[in-house]
Amino acid sequence: MIPRDYIEAYFKELIPNAREIKIVGREDRDVKGYGYGEPITVMVDVDGEVKKYVISTVKEDRFGHEYISDRAGEILWSYKAFNNLPNHVRAVDVGYISSEGRLNSVKDFDEFFIVTEYVEGxxxxxxxxxxxxxxxxxxxxxxxxxxxxxxxxxxxxxxxxxxxxxxxxxxxxxxxxxxxxxxxxxxxxxxxxxxxxxxxxxxxxxxxxxxxxxxxxxxxxxxxxxxxxxxxxxxxxxxxxxxxxxxxxxxxxxxxxxxxxxxxxxxxxxxxxxxxxxxxxxxxxxxxxxxxxxxxxxxxxxxxxxxxxxxxxxxxxxxxxxxxxxxxxxxxxxxxxxxxxxxxxxxxxxxxxxxx
CATH class of the missing domain: 3.90.1200.10 (Aminoglycoside phosphotransferase (APH), C-terminal lobe)
Structure with missing residues (x-):
């Protein structure tokens, strides 16, 4: 689940001059948070101009999304690919959700790495x-x-x-x-x-x-x-x-x-x-x-x-x-x-x- 206050905190960091942040279209849902796979629409007042953004995640399912690597791969590809196609809705950020539900950006990624221990033998x-x-x-x-x-x-x-x-x-x-x-x-x-x-x-x-x-x-x-x-x-x-x-x-x-x-x-x-x-x-x-x-x-x-x-x-x-x-x-x-x-x-x- 993604807590509402973490969504607001994320957009304050993403858009420092945001005056007001409002999550819209989900008033009928539990105010505590939002489940994965559900698009979340966020309205942001930026210097008097209202802009809307959508947070999207990929739901675990049997259509090739069983593993976290499947879902992460689709999201990362989308961030690069959306902005390479004319007239496609623009992706403004990409990131991961922590175990606490915090949203963290990784939009400056190029490749990924892993660090492991070294074992003798x-x-x-x-x-x-x-x-x-x-x-x-x-x-x-x-x-x-x-x-x-x-x-x-x-x-x-x-x-x-x-x-x-x-x-x-x-x-x-x-x-x-x-x-x-x-x-x-x-x-x-x-x-x-x-x-x-x-x-x-x-x-x-x-x-x-x-x-x-x-x-x-x-x-x-x-x-x-x-x-x-x-x-x-x-x-x-x-x-x-x-x-x-x-x-x-x-x-x-x-x-x-x-x-x-x-x-x-x-x-x-x-x-x-x-x-x-x-x-x-x-x-x-x-x-x-x-x-x-x-x-x-x-x-x-x-x-x-x-x-x-x-x-x-x-x-x-x-x-x-x-x-x-x-x-x-x-x-x-x-x-x-x-x-x-x-x-x-x-x-x-x-x-x-x-x-x-």
């Missing part, structure tokens, strides 16, 4: 590349696998008391978002590197859309997730404590997203360093999946993970980030991205078959 990807010449993982690698599973169990077991349709939103984003399947498919076309033909990419996209409809019946799986749980986003310290970086794409989603983000890299790094999917990476993959299912009891994991593997495979095979991959290895990964969608259940034997 090593990226998990360093552990994985270190064992490329080994036939089996080290004891520390086995311990880290268990730590990673336990971490995911800790967050995935939290089933949020939120709109279950957030699951559908997350799956829609998986297929159609600019950072996910369709966006990555487009990037293969604009990258300037012809590593795969358009017909192949179109087929992957069409099959992925079918999976959107398959996953609609799994809304009860909505959980707390990380959203980008890959070895470049995991820091491990000397005591094998885990710190994660760069959580992405919302608080809630499908647990298979995190599992796929990590385990695709056992496949990828094995192919990259050894040319085949084999130990020690195959062992790590198998142990991770088994331990995860045993600990969580999530026996549907391998029925829903397929399009998440497709997305992650499109990432690691992408010539933008990995331009020097052997063409044969790249094609193995891309075939995997497509063919995994043809199977209702994933198994270690299927992985062996698809990347052989």
């Amino acid at each position: 090593r990226l998990y990807k360093d552990f994985l590349f270190e064992i490329s010449g080994f036939d089996r993982p080290r004891k520390v690698d086995e311990e880290v696998v268990y730590k990673l599973v336990e971490y995911l169990y800790m967050i995935h077991r939290n089933k949020p008391n939120v709109d279950p349709w957030l699951y559908i939103r997350r799956i829609r984003d998986l297929i159609g978002d600019g950072e996910c399947i369709m966006g990555l498919i487009d990037s293969y076309l604009w990258s300037g590197k012809e590593v795969i033909d358009k017909e192949f990419l179109e087929e992957v996209e069409v099959k992925s859309v079918r999976w959107r409809w398959k996953l609609r019946s799994y809304m009860d799986r909505l959980s707390i997730v990380h959203g980008d749980f890959h070895p470049w986003n995991i820091i491990i310290d000397g005591d094998l404590n885990i710190t994660v970086l760069d959580r992405s794409r919302g608080d809630y989603g499908e647990p298979a997203d995190d599992v796929a983000a990590l385990t695709i890299n056992y496949i990828f790094i094995s192919l990259l360093t050894r040319g085949r999917f084999e130990d020690p990476y195959r062992w790590l993959y198998k142990r991770f999946i088994k331990r995860y299912i045993d600990l969580t009891g999530d026996h549907n994991l391998l029925n829903v993970i397929q399009p998440f593997y497709t997305w992650r495979a499109l990432v690691v095979a992408n010539p933008i980030w990995y331009p020097d991959i052997d063409p044969e290895i790249r094609m193995k990964i891309l075939r995997f991205a497509s063919e995994i969608l043809d199977h209702n259940v994933v198994s270690i034997d299927l992985i062996d078959e698809l990347v052989s």
Whole structure:
């Protein structure tokens, strides 16, 4: 809620020579405040001239406004875009509403930033590349696998008391978002590197859309997730404590997203360093999946993970980030991205078959 006196205080700061500020058109509402999504008309007397302004917010809903980032993005875009179009009503300020209901301007923004703590340790990807010449993982690698599973169990077991349709939103984003399947498919076309033909990419996209409809019946799986749980986003310290970086794409989603983000890299790094999917990476993959299912009891994991593997495979095979991959290895990964969608259940034997 936005208290009436905070609205008046905001306009006094925005227009220092304002003589009188009156909120109009809402006399029938609670005088204490105004809800989000409701336009608020404000009449301001400026040196004897009366001007009217409208405060607009975006209401949380299921039309792509579920997250605060959705709503903030729309407001920030509006501030820039309204004033770039002839004869459009002018935007005079943009800002945020504090937890107390105060209105604060950010109209001089250009870009945004975040400041985080710095954590000491090593990226998990360093552990994985270190064992490329080994036939089996080290004891520390086995311990880290268990730590990673336990971490995911800790967050995935939290089933949020939120709109279950957030699951559908997350799956829609998986297929159609600019950072996910369709966006990555487009990037293969604009990258300037012809590593795969358009017909192949179109087929992957069409099959992925079918999976959107398959996953609609799994809304009860909505959980707390990380959203980008890959070895470049995991820091491990000397005591094998885990710190994660760069959580992405919302608080809630499908647990298979995190599992796929990590385990695709056992496949990828094995192919990259050894040319085949084999130990020690195959062992790590198998142990991770088994331990995860045993600990969580999530026996549907391998029925829903397929399009998440497709997305992650499109990432690691992408010539933008990995331009020097052997063409044969790249094609193995891309075939995997497509063919995994043809199977209702994933198994270690299927992985062996698809990347052989």
